[in-house]
Amino acid sequence: MGTLVSAKGIAEGVENSNYLVDATGGRFILTLYEKRVDEADLPFFLALLDHLAESGNPVPRALRDTHGRQIQRVAGRPACLIEFLPGVWPTQPTPVQARAAGGALGRMHVALQSFEGERPNSLGPAGWHALANRCGAQLDAIAPGLRTRVTGELAWLDAHWPSALPRSVVHADLFPDNVLMLGERVTGLIDFYFSCTELRAWDLAVMHAAWCFSGDGRQFDTALGDALIAGYDAEHPLLPEERAAFPALARGACLRFLLTRAWDWLNTPADALVTRKDPLAFLRRLDHYAAL
Structure with a gap:
């Protein structure tokens, strides 16, 4: 070089x-x-x-x-x-940018149909139970009653998880800061180190939960959500059963990030250079999808 x-x-x-x-x-x-x-x-x-x-x-x-x-x-x-890929990640995505990013995920899923590699998802439903158990009663130090809420959500997801949906290798972490853009064009999809074999539509649910809310999770932007799904659907059409299961998939996505953030919140030293991320931002997202 x-x-x-x-x-x-x-x-x-x-x-x-x-x-x-x-x-x-x-x-x-x-x-x-x-x-x-x-x-x-x-x-x-x-x-x-x-x-x-x-x-x-x-x-x-x-x-x-x-x-x-x-x-x-x-x-x-x-x-x-x-x-090195050019571009910057969208700190405040527009609907046009969300549609472009959804389309990039759809094209990625098309390409992955011919990829033969596999990797288990350590942060899937079984991993959520393990992480919740490791956090234990300390969850209530983040917010009163959080442990009970997590336990109830785990039980609901166990009963409603759409495990028969098509599977694929997925990115599993396509937050806005993992998408590089120049204007309204996607120039890079990065940070594939959570990639694994999982329900294909879960990838879009993760992206939906990450892109379509204010940072604190209090406000949902319908225009961003509609644009993201439309962009994906134009490149890789969603199956009717994937659409029907989307609220459950999104609840699973929210619980995954709530728990990993909670673990980091409880176990990151106060003087660490890493900035802890608020677990409750994903509890609020979870409340949104649970109300659908």
């Missing part, structure tokens, strides 16, 4: 350590994988990105060295040099 010109740490992100690298051969992202990413999963993630890139999706591939290797070791950690 040429001679190193500069390397600068990137503050965003909580899973890995990232650097913006400029070299005489171009601009790249250097990612050092920290303990929350299992090194044994890296071949799956890299094969997934290669497959999507070859299918014309705007994803960042890990570059190969002169021996054909993608995974290196830097400072004792597995590391990859990754393509």
